[in-house]
Amino acid sequence: MFPHLNGLGIQDPTLIERYSVRQEAQKDVLKIYFKKQKGELFAKSVKFKFPRQQKNVLVDSGTHQYKSITEISRNLTLVIDELNKITKPEAPQEQDVKEKILSDLRHLEKVVSSKIAEIEADLAKLK
Numbered sequence: 001m002f003p004h005l006n007g008l009g010i011q012d013p014t015l016i017e018r019y020s021v022r023q024e025a026q027k028d029v030l031k032i033y034f035k036k037q038k039g040e041l042f043a044k045s046v047k048f049k050f051p052r053q054q055k056n057v058l059v060d061s062g063t064h065q066y067k068s069i070t071e072i073s074r075n076l077t078l079v080i081d082e083l084n085k086i087t088k089p090e091a092p093q094e095q096d097v098k099e100k101i102l103s104d105l106r107h108l109e110k111v112v113s114s115k116i117a118e119i120e121a122d123l124a125k126l127k
Helices: 003-007 074-087 097-126
Strands: 016-024 027-034 045-051 053-060 065-071
Touching: 003 074, 016 074, 027 074, 045 074
Parallel strands: none
Antiparallel strands: 016 027, 027 045, 053 065
16 A cells, blocks of 8 residues: 555554654655554654755756756655655644744753663663
8 A cells, every 4th residue: 555665664654653854965864753652762763865866957058057956856755645645744834933943952852861871771781
């Protein structure tokens, strides 16, 4: 039913809660978040990198100048279409910038504290 997600190795797409896409250098990074399972402190997520497609676009036909641009890969657009069917994203709403920054900061705090606890646990095993 979701061939492109299955192609990425996602066996049960019904567990997908949300996703995000960002551009990093010459790649698009897709991060898929799964619903939190019983007994888990944080929900699991997986990250995929897709190279951007390179295109040469004619800028000036008189001098035959071309400009190299990049765009999202076709495979990623197909994956996003499938993800939209699963997550049914709402229309983008105007969000206060300050609210978003604070939300991102709180999320970062959780991730960092979780990672510190994980490293401390690994360190404790070494003693």
